[in-house]
Amino acid sequence: MSTLALKTRTPIRPARILLHVFLAGTALAWLAPLLWAIYAALRPYSETSNKGYVSWPDKLTFDNFTNAFQQSDMLHYLGNTLIIAIPAVLITLLLSSMVAFYVSRFDFRLNIALLLVFTAGNLLPQQVIITPLYRLYLLVDLPGITMSGKLYDSALGLVLIHVAFQSGFCAFVLSNYMRMLPHELTEAALVDGASVWRMYWQIVLPLCKPAMAALGTLLSIWIYNDFFWAIVLISTGENMPITSALNNLSGQYFTDPNLVAAGALLTAIPTLIVYFVLQRQFVSGLTLGANKG
């Protein structure tokens, strides 16, 4: 197949048709587990236990979804997730853009070292730090500030660790992005007597909007999906974000796989919405780190 035809659609050829057949088949196979979960969730448990799961449906209902939604009090847990995710995303973007601004615009000796520390920290497996972190969270008393009176088992604790962990990746990406901006921009502002803060807030940040949007999308999905911190650092069912609450739900209803399937699918819906609406940002966010933005 020639690759000359980059500008025009290639004419239909057997090889092309074969490729489409292959890709469509593979894509279907890739969707199969999710489709299977949807199919199971749409059927009443009584029916599947009688006829088996691989069978034609007698009736399809949304009952499992409504039950999972109500019985597990899903809105409450979604609220818990939002209380954690929204501040975490915003603070991460703010702090990492400050660090990025500093290391990309001011050539102090520190900056490579600083970036190294941040990036390496972000690449560490979370379990490396969990034992002391867990103890630390139990030690810190915050009477009246958090519901639990400690950092442990509080939304604040989860926000802090998300910010600390994720700001590494974001600082790295944003600093690369800011280095692409012409230096004259801020140079001129500085000569005119603008303060450093104004340079950051009014000149550099607005120019970073595309990168910030991409990172914001990525962070929202990552933090929403977080399971590990939520499992270890939140112990009271009431305070759990939606992912670890789902884990509880499945323990409670393990005898009814259809209901669990519905719960799992409901949990995935917000991420899917964010992804479909902000697909471009999400993908560019993932590849920003891997290539020149």
Add this chain to the structure above:
Amino acid sequence: MTTDTTSKSPEAAAVPPSGPAPVTKRVPQGHKRLLTRRDRITLGFMAGVPTILHVALVWVTALASIALAFTSWDGIGFDSIKWVGLDNFRQLFTDNPQFWPAVEHNVIWFVVLILVPTPFGLFLAVQLDKKIRFSRLYQTAFFLPVVVSLAVTGFVWQLVYNPDTGLINSLIGANKPGHYIDWIGDPKLNLWAVLIAASWRHTGYMMILYLAGLKGVDPSLREASSLDGANEWQTFKNVIFPTLRPTNTVVLVVTIIEALRAFDLVFVFNKGAQGTELLSILITNNIIGESSRIGYGSAIAVVLLVISLAVIIPYLIATFRKERQA
């Protein structure tokens, strides 16, 4: 996470349009020379606050893991911390029946990810890069598993593997006594079952990284290659693949990190029972499990830390060195 930045660093190009050029022998780089005291304080805060937070929660705790690994502590009061030297490690290496299997599974995890979904993701990327119809649609299908949380992924695959009601056993009739296949509970099978789910996710991730890499390949390279009469495979092997080197580095590092971090999927699947032990699971069980042996859990964490840093540090040094040269 790497940049093959070829642009000159901005400082080199920055000739201030106006402003007092100091008469000193070396002009400080960047904007430093024009800062007021207030600006310096502002900058200190801007760099300091995030750094303190990050270092305190990530690096201080990592160092604390190292320190605690040489102690025994029950977590009640600091005066009960006892120095035990290498005891935790000795126990870990010699009489923990789960440790070596966990190391082996982490290694298998990486080997499988790099040998199966990674090349497959590259293959898909190359096909989808051909500007074909429905490309977006296919991409979305392959990428969906990356977006959905790993916890949800674990539940979805449980429905596929469940020995009594799951898709596979229902299809092949292996849910009846006599030829019963327990994908989740059988220690000989469950790791491979989880790895299929992990590969399902990893393929899309790799595909996206390679698609981004392929976008950066100069089209004239392809044209020259096909004018020279090279077929598609030769073009890929001799022209395209070598230009993907930076992407390959990222892919390798990302895959290693993914293999070391593997946790959520296994935890949801079967709590890391026999057959799917991983280092991350052992550490976590030491905290939220029955016995909370802090020193012992930290010793496992140190093993994980050493392996991780052995990968992270060379990679970052290479990355930053490239940037410096640019």
